[in-house]
Amino acid sequence: MSGPKGDIETLIALMARLPGLGPRSARRAVLHLLRKRDLLMAPLAETMARTAASTRDCAICGNLTAQEICEICAAPARATGEICVVEDVADLWALEQSGAFRGQYHVLGGTLSPLDAVGPEDLRIPDLVARVTDTRATEVILALPATVDGQTTAHYLADALAVTGVTVSSLAQGVPVGGELDYLDEGTITAALRARRSF
Amino acid sequence: MSGPKGDIETLIALMARLPGLGPRSARRAVLHLLRKRDLLMAPLAETMARTAASTRDCAICGNLTAQEICEICAAPARATGEICVVEDVADLWALEQSGAFRGQYHVLGGTLSPLDAVGPEDLRIPDLVARVTDTRATEVILALPATVDGQTTAHYLADALAVTGVTVSSLAQGVPVGGELDYLDEGTITAALRARRSF
Structure with missing residues (x-):
């Protein structure tokens, strides 16, 4: 009764586990490949x-x-004492593409989430505290998502890093470049207004 | 200034060539894989x-x-003398999943398209005519898309098969099962009305 068989069927099932692909589009993708x-x-x-x-x-x-240590950590020019904390490698890539940050990164691998039972020991938080202490970092920049879990994690990190004496900062919140006010949510407008600066 | 490097970049570029994935979703898919x-x-x-x-x-x-001859062509029970002509393997899979057809198939590999310079020799049309003659097929069922190119191809095939004396039929057009009239296009309603049958 079925169409694809054996390996082809397995391939479709595996492809369907990718984000953005369902069973139907995985089948289309596999046919395209075949x-x-x-x-x-x-x-x-x-x-x-x-x-x-x-x-x-x-x-x-x-x-x-592909190495033991990534290119960024291995580059002497990037040992500026600034460590940018991101949730995920995708965020690291996005920051690298902006070209605006020349320090080093620390990938947490997630955010704290009591509901999903993700605690500090599941993320790379102890590593971060040890790294900041060992390398005498000057500033930790928290580039975490502006979600509840992201901000909970940011507060937790600021507390955990307090013992090291490092400066902790976070990304500015405000109007995105090219953003029109009437398309923005109230939270962003409130944040942008609170953080207003002299022109 | 870029994020992913080397093999990862190549992998994203290759994944982005799959239907339904663009550069951004290919990157997400590759990160998920990694x-x-x-x-x-x-x-x-x-x-x-x-x-x-x-x-x-x-x-x-x-x-x-995975063999020289597919399971359907190799199954004696399916040598019914009926050959169902489809544009693509995806259509064959769809027909197999319905379980409604127990004969054999013939995959054209496309439809005639003068604009894209696809002629009869680019499809498996000469093979079909030879196969119908050699196997003394009793009926050829045209299950081609209800598009201009699909119907052009169907007419061409009916002409090409005329010399063999085989019965040529095509899928019925009408209201899809579960279809509501006010969501159907005029062409389908017209076709369903023309092909009406006694209740």
Whole structure:
């Protein structure tokens, strides 16, 4: 009664576990791959296997890397004493693409979430405190999401880092560049108004 | 100034070529894979490589298969003399999932499209005519899309098959099961009315 069989079926099931793909779009994607077996499917499988085998978490910051230590942690020019704390590697990539930060990172791997039973020991928080102490960092910049869990985590980190004496800052909240006021939520407008500066 | 590097960047570029994924969602998918390197990424790469290497087009009908001849063409019970012509393997899978057809298939690999310079020799049309003649098929059921190109192809096939004397039929057009009239287009309503039957 079914269409695809064996490996093809397994492949569709695995693809359907990717974010943004459901069973139907996974099937379409797999059919597309099967039509381009030599030009797309084989190179994709090879690159994926190689990347899965070679990628690891940077021993210092948690960034994804093919080495023991990622390029950012390994670059002497980036040892500025500033450590930017992010939830996830995706956030690190976004900050790197802006080109605005030249220090180092620390990837938490999530945010504190009592409801999901994510506590400090599940994230890389003890590592962060030890790292700040050991490297005598000058500033920790909290670049965490502006969600309840993100801000809870930020407050927790500020408390945990208090013993080290490091300066703790966080990203400014306000009107996004190109943002129009009548499309913004009230929280953002309130935050932007409170943090207003002389022109 | 970029985030991902080397293999990861290549992987994102390859994933972005899948239907339904753009550069942004490909990046999200790859990050998801990198987070589940052992549980998802490695098995996916392995299944993909194995499937790419083992899958081929069925020598008779054009279905995807791991053998020389697909299971449907190889099953004696399905040699009913009925050949259902579809545009694509996805359509074959859809028909198989309905379980309503117990004959064999013929996958064209596209539809005639003068604008895209797709002619009869680019599809498996000569194969179909030869197959109908050689196997003394009793009926060819055209299950082609109800688009201009699909219907052009259907007419071309009916003409090309005329010399073989085979019965040529096509899928009924009408109201989809569960369809509500006020959501249907005029063409479908007109077709359903023309093909009305006694109750």
